[in-house]
Amino acid sequence: MRADARENRARVLVVARELFAERGLEVPMAAIARRAGVGVATLYRRFPTKETLVMEAFAEQFAVCQGVMDDALKDPDPWRGLRTVIEKVCLLQACDRGFTAAFMASFPDLHSEARDRTWLGFVALVQRAKDSGHLRADFSPHDLTLVLVANGGLSSLPAEVAVASSRRLVAYLLESFRTGTDVLPPPVPLSLDLVLG
Amino acid sequence: MRADARENRARVLVVARELFAERGLEVPMAAIARRAGVGVATLYRRFPTKETLVMEAFAEQFAVCQGVMDDALKDPDPWRGLRTVIEKVCLLQACDRGFTAAFMASFPDLHSEARDRTWLGFVALVQRAKDSGHLRADFSPHDLTLVLVANGGLSSLPAEVAVASSRRLVAYLLESFRTGTDVLPPPVPLSLDLVLG
DNA sequence: CCTCAAGCGGACGGGGGTCTCCACTTAGCA
DNA sequence: TGCTAAGTGGAGACCCCCGTCCGCTTGAGG
Known part of the structure; x- marks a missing residue:
């Protein structure tokens, strides 16, 4: 995995944990992507479904x-x-x-x-x-x-x-x-x- | 208010109470309408918003x-x-x-x-x-x-x-x-x- | 029985959600 | 530096929700 990709993945996880903690699981994927400074596609490449992201987080x-x-x-x-x-x-x-x-x-x-x-x-x-x-x-x-x-x-x-x-x-x-x-x-x-x- | 309309209104309220009790407020208006045997429009004519229906129910x-x-x-x-x-x-x-x-x-x-x-x-x-x-x-x-x-x-x-x-x-x-x-x-x-x- | 306003229901607009497609960019190696 | 595969992001397909519009139906009074 490329260095930038790994970094993005980590940032997404951090942001997801923050937002899930603050606002619950109903926070949209787009919001997580935006706050992590990536596009939605990036997010979905690392975590095929929202559930995957939740479990990982x-x-x-x-x-x-x-x-x-x-x-x-x-x-x-x-x-x-x-x-x-x-x-x-x-x-x-x-x-x-x-x-x-x-x-x-x-x-x-x-x-x-x-x-x-x-x-x-x-x-x-x-x-x-x-x-x-x-x-x-x-x-x-x-x-x-x-x-x-x-x-x-x-x-x-x-x-x-x-x-x-x-x-x-x-x-x-x-x-x-x-x-x-x-x-x-x-x-x-x-x-x-x-x-x- | 016409007799059939009054009857429909009453049936909607009964059904709404049932469904809200069973499944919570997130039950769709269309589901209430369907189960009450009326169209969505009828429902919205009697209760301008979902909130109105909830309060009434x-x-x-x-x-x-x-x-x-x-x-x-x-x-x-x-x-x-x-x-x-x-x-x-x-x-x-x-x-x-x-x-x-x-x-x-x-x-x-x-x-x-x-x-x-x-x-x-x-x-x-x-x-x-x-x-x-x-x-x-x-x-x-x-x-x-x-x-x-x-x-x-x-x-x-x-x-x-x-x-x-x-x-x-x-x-x-x-x-x-x-x-x-x-x-x-x-x-x-x-x-x-x-x-x- | 006829009339017509009140009543009706389904199609549709608008918004917001998940997830995909695809043309563009960039890291990393020779 | 040039190549290429990995990475990227935004547009959009699809779905579900609330609430509206409009042409058709029907109750009920004369």
Whole structure:
């Protein structure tokens, strides 16, 4: 690949990340091209479809996500691990308007084996947190999805407000997860696949 | 107005409510017209813009909303009033995919005097609930908006799942509102106007 | 039954989105 | 420096949306 082409490709990715974070995935390809100082054709030569660009742009954050989960699984204090997963992923969602949408969209594509492994890990983490006595007994692993979808709703807010709101929402929820004593409505087997209809 | 015209108008409204509830406001006008068995022109003659149709279709639910708030303000038990407001409005949101969007969109248009009066009433309700000892002291009236926006995120789910999820989310949150003892991140002055940018 | 205004629906204009085609430019090597 | 393949950008094909125009249809009063 020629040097100028490589440079253009990199600039497109940077700009795409910026715009997706600011305005969400519905930002037009033409806007990305313009801000990157290239033509649309250049953009489409490097990324055959918009979806390709989105996935490439968010690959890094998906990896961060995976890392957060892995760290949590290794944490000797399962409650702290659980708390941290929720806090960090929700913060990612709140900071980046496109992240939630990209995450949902990519979900069916993610290699299902890795997905299942992560999920089973999380289920185990939940069980350990319950055994440790810090997590309410009627917490369901599906509540993670519930939190993610609800927190995703905040991404329609302006960035700073979204972050502050998310922090407060998560704090409320974690407190409920920890100290719960009342009877809750039953958990919902809430897979992210459902979001797509 | 001729009899057939009146009938068509009514059928359009019914169909519009159905489709908005199922698929959200982004359902095309042509789809509504088709399902109502009329042409687009007919639809536009009765409702000059899509926004008009949306407002007309949701007018009833807005009235319900206002009624819920009024009832809550009259409830002698302020904590029950507060709980009920949150539960009922969140249920409305979860049942109807278009409701949240219509509510947000209509917000700037609603006669601001009525809006402010309702808001001040809610602030008073919050204070009374705190005084009664059932609501945590650091609850902010802005947290109502936080709950609405977060719960609105669930409307991307299929209807039945959304309702069950919303119920559980609200239960978690209400429990936190009631029994709170920990220090929360500061409340965010979160007006619905912010959603629009 | 006849009339005609009210009502109707499909074709169309305008705008904005994704993605393609093609004539021109330029990096990089001999 | 000259050649060439890789790279480029803008015009435009195609699609979907909102909203309008206009010739045809029909309800309902005399």
